[in-house]
Amino acid sequence: MTHDSTALLEGDDRAPVVSLRGVSLSYGSNVVLRDVDLDFAPGRITALLGANGAGKSTLIKALSGANPRYAGSISVAGTEVALTSPTVARLHGISAVHQKVADGIVPGLTVAENVLLDNLAGARGVMRSRRRDLAAARRALALLGLDWSDRVLSQDARDLRISDAQLVTLARALRHTPRLLILDEPTSALTSAEADRLFDVLRALRADGLAIVYVSHRFGEIEALADSVVVLRDGTVQSHSPRPFEWNGILHDMLGRATELAQKREHVHRGGTVVAEVQGVPLFPEARPLSLTIRGGEVLGVLGLIGAGKSELAEVLGGLARPAGGSLTLNGAPYAPRRPGDAIAAGVVLVPEDRQRQAILPGWSITQTVSVPFLTESSRWGTLRRDLETDRAAAVVADLEVVTESVQTSTDDLSGGNQQKVIVGRWLSANPRLAVLDEPFRGVDIAARRGIGAHLNTLAQSGNAAVVFSSDVDEILEVSDRIVVLVAGEVALDGYADTLDRATIVTAFIGADTTPERTTA
Amino acid sequence: MSRTPPGNTTVVDRIRGGALDTVSAGIVRWGFVAVTVLLIGFFALTEPNFRTADNMFGMLKFIAPTAIAGLGVMLAMTVGGIDLSVGASAGFAVSIAAWTMVVGNQVGGVAVGVVLVGGALIGALNALLIVVARIPDLLATLTTMFVIVGLKLLIVDGKSISSQMTLADGSSAPGRFTPDFLWLDRGNIGPVPVPVVIFIALTVLLWFVLERTKWGRALYAVGANAEAARLAGIRVLLYRTAAYVGCGLLASVAGLLLAARIGQGDVSAGNSLLLDAMAVSLVGVSVLGMGRPNAWGTALGAVLIAVMVTGFTMIGLPYYAQDFGKGIVLLVALLFSFTFSRKRTVVVAGSMTN
Known part of the structure; x- marks a missing residue:
């Protein structure tokens, strides 16, 4: 599967717009990019794939001038250039649209x-x-x-709605008539209809001869869009393969081990005891009251678009917001948390949607981040016991296979996916009665997603309940025993994974299946 | 790396950069301690009077009120806030202590109690404005500063209060500064003056609470990311309130020491305390390279300023050169915190709202 990545791909005789030769980058002693040789041809969409921490973001930063401390050479149209700042990169025709839309507005x-x-x-x-x-x-x-x-x-x-904001940042990048456009997970905040609109735009741009680098964790998108796939692992280019994509090989290159792309749930569990019940709670002012039973022994996947009431429901369960009406029960008793602390004490934990804003403490180590919700458990007479804190952090790092030098490493130095593993892991370490995860797989690679999914399964199998909220059908299909589709604050579909097929779910979800079909290798 | 274009670093550069990083991290961490030690060494060698034990304790005693007020500001900074009312609170404490003893004819212990309650109330007022009324901390504590100064002047009719002073009705005030109160400044515990003992005890206490207890960790968590702290189950409003109340208490302790030192209720006392306290706590952020407000750093910052001021005075520099010196120290400290440090500095002075 591994090609000589410096060679131009067969049938691609156009001169590359941008070439990288021996590009390396390190943060301190940590080498994150090693001798990368790559060519980007005009009129081609190159997908950039890699697990969290593989070096994708770093490569993009070097290319877009955001990190000028790279070694090696980058040439544009055959001429070597020094990309010392984003402005210089733009002048050379390289524009980037970064993952966080909000940062661009x-x-x-x-x-x-x-x-x-x-x-x-x-x-x-x-x-x-x-x-x-x-x-x-x-x-x-x-x-x-x-x-x-x-x-x-x-x-x-x-x-602006987030999808429109995304388009604004894209329009801005295109104003400079770039020769190379870099898109970092452009669809992570878009609905599938909006994503389709974006794909049409990208195809038109490709036809005009623009070279596009497309970073995504979503294989369906890459299958639908890309002309070639570059896989990064541990900072080196593992492979650069043209169509048709051989997904098993690509996954192997990405993860360093054999993995199936589509993972059918071998066993769909049916839960028994009722852990929590939502009774007649309107999720937003004009919505009809929602009722939902959450059972132990099963992973419940709640699928919904932005605005369907996912986050609102997650917040009500996690004690962030009080229900506007109706009532909740937990283990059969009334459950009315007034603040997150009450929910945690009752055994309900929430992994929030926006990791940076709602979970990460800038400059804090993994140990300290993991420890925050458990300060009382980790202390005696109010005095913190470092050994207990370190034990818990080490267990989280080991359980979720967080890639880090030590538990003392600052979470700032972790990749997004590893940060997410730390956050999810710390909540699961509480052995919760009910774990609520709001969009836990955003920016998380497939291996991490599988890891988190497996842990939710384990939690459920010990009789507890897990609820995953997502706007991605495939994510939900992968992790859930039972699937609930939420539309405008109401349950549009509720059933077990083995009784539903994808089309039924998607129809309930958006009315029609407009997402590109996932490719099974 | 012959392919390296001009303007980019080579591998060799990066290795050299790594060594430089280590050196600069060392400077950031120990630079201030080194400067303090060098200054002490220099003055000790050149000025025979400087190296006496009396002078060492004298310096610490002199700086104790500033240091304690600085610890208060530091406490507000841990939750991402700032308190501009510490100087006013200290001044309020000076006048209220004097008023309680002289006009109210009470003993020192009562005065101390009244002042501490007053300090806690001022802190609670700040917390009320910031946490409940959601006024940004910079503006809220600025308002409190004016309110407190004004309230103090109203209580004492705009006058300094001294023992057995003549009151408005022509009679003589019944009370005076009692010896037990003056002990706060003039007393010794063993060879150590009382203000120094209080200063060190409070530093150790705050260090312990902030670095070793769950409450300290929670305070820092609120300062680092209040939303994340809330979602982790921390009672953010409670901790922010506690930080401001603690700050008010520390400011009033500083005021008590000032009152005992002056021996009368000087209405202008505490006026210069705010800026010094602020400087000390900001210096404290960079001392030891911690990049966050901390107790020992604040104490060390205060000591550095004390050494500088005393030394400058001894070698005959005019008093107005001291402010210049303080300014330079603060500038260097801020450069270390924000410019040279690779660590992200967590100080959000005066920009926090709910």
């Missing part, structure tokens, strides 16, 4: 100003003309086939 500025943000940063044009800005923004958005009204363009960008 400046609230308080209008949508049009956000599209033209790079102009505001530049020295030229001190005086702004609103009319000219609107025209320029409209031209930029037209490249994406979008025709937004002046009213939309003049509104505050903070009010």
Whole structure:
């Protein structure tokens, strides 16, 4: 499977737009990118795959000028360039759209100003003309086939839906007529219909001769979109393979061991005892009351789009928000947590949706991060016992196979997927009665996802309950025994995985199956 | 690496960079301790008076109120806040202690109790404004500062209170600064002056609470990411309240020491304390390279300033050169915290809201 990655792919005789030769990068003593040789051809979409911590983000940072401390050479159209800053990279025709959409949007500025943000940063044009800005923004958005009204363009960008914000950042990247466009998990916040719209745009851009680097954990997207797949593992290029993709080999390259892409649940468990019950709780003001039974012994997957009430339900269960009506029970007794601490004390833990904002403590070590919810358990007479803290952290790191030098490493230095493992692992270490996980697999690689899934299974098999909220059908299919589809705050479908087929679920989910079918190798 | 383009680092550079990182981390960690030791050594060699035990205790005694107020600011900083009212709280404590003893004719112990309750109430007021009314801490404590100063002036009719002073009705005030109160400044425990004992005891106490107990860890968690702390089950509002109340208490302890030192209820006491306390706690963030507010760093920052001020005075520099010196120390400290340190510095001075 491993090709000589420096060689151009057969049938791809076009001169590469961007070439990397011997690109290496390290943080301190930690080498995260090792001698990478890669070529990106015009009119080609190259998918970049790799487990968490494989070096994808670092490679993107080097390419986009965000980390100029790389060794080796990067050439654009045959000429060696020094990518010392994002601005320099843009001048050389390399634009990047980063994973976190929110970071690319400046609230308080209008949508049009956000599209033209790079102009505001530049020295030229001190005086702004609103009319000219609107025209320029409209031209930029037209490249994406979008025709937004002046009213939309003049509104505050903070009010944009996340998918539209994604399009704004894309329009901004395309304004510089780049030769290489880098997209880092562009669909992680999009619904499948929105993702499809994005794919159409990307195909059109490819036809215009743009080289695109596409980072994603979603194999279905890559199968639908990419012309070739580059696999990174431990900072080195494992393979660069053209279509048709041989997924088993790709997964092997990615994870260093044989893994099946589609994992059929061997045994769909049916839970017994009722752990928690939601009775007549409206998830948002105009929604009808929702009732749902959560049983021990099964993993419940709740599938819903953004706005379907997933996070609202997760927050009610986790004690973050009080239900607007109705009631909850836990183990048959009334359950009305007033704050997260009450929920935790009752044995209900919540892995929140937004890891950076809701779980990570900047600068804190793995041990300290793991320990935060368990300060009382880890202390005697109020004095913390380092040994107990370290034991718990070491167990979490071992259980979820967190890639780290030690438990004292700062979580800032971990990749996103490993951060997520630390957060999930710390909550599972509480042996919860009910574990609620809101979008736990966002930005998490397939191996980590399997690992987390297996742990949820174990939790369920000990008679406890696990609820996973996601907007990704495949994620839900993979981890759940029982599947509930949530639409507009109501249960649209409720059944066990072995009695439902994918089409039924997707139909309930969005009305029609518009996601590209997953490829089974 | 012949392919390395100009402007990029080579492998050799990076290895050298690694060594440099180690050196700079060492400087960040021990630089301030080294500077303090060097200064002490320099003054000890050049000034015979400097190296006496009396002077050493004198310096610590002199800086104790500043250091204790600085510990208060440090405590507010652990939850990501700031307290601009520490100077006003200390000044309030000075006048209230004097008023209780002189006008109220009470003994020192009562005065201490009244002052501590007052300090806790000021802290609670700050917490109320910040935690409940959701006013940003910088603005809330600025407001409190004015309110407290004004309240103090109203209580004492805008006058300094001294023992047996003449009151508004022409009579003589019944009380005076009692010896037990003055002991706070003039007493010794063994060879060590009382203010130094209090200073060191509070430093050790805060160090222990912050670094070794679950409550300290929770305070830091609130400061690092309040939302994450809340989701982990920490009572964020409770801890923020506790930090401000603690800060108010420490500021009033600083005020008690000042009152005992001055021996009268000087209305202008405490005015300069805010900036010094702030400087000391900010220096404390960078001392020892911890990158977060901490007790020993704050204490060491105070000692450094004490050494500097005393030494400068002894070698005959004018008093106004001291502020310049403090400014330089603070600048260097901030450079270490924010510019040279590779660690992320967790100080969100005055930008927190709920």
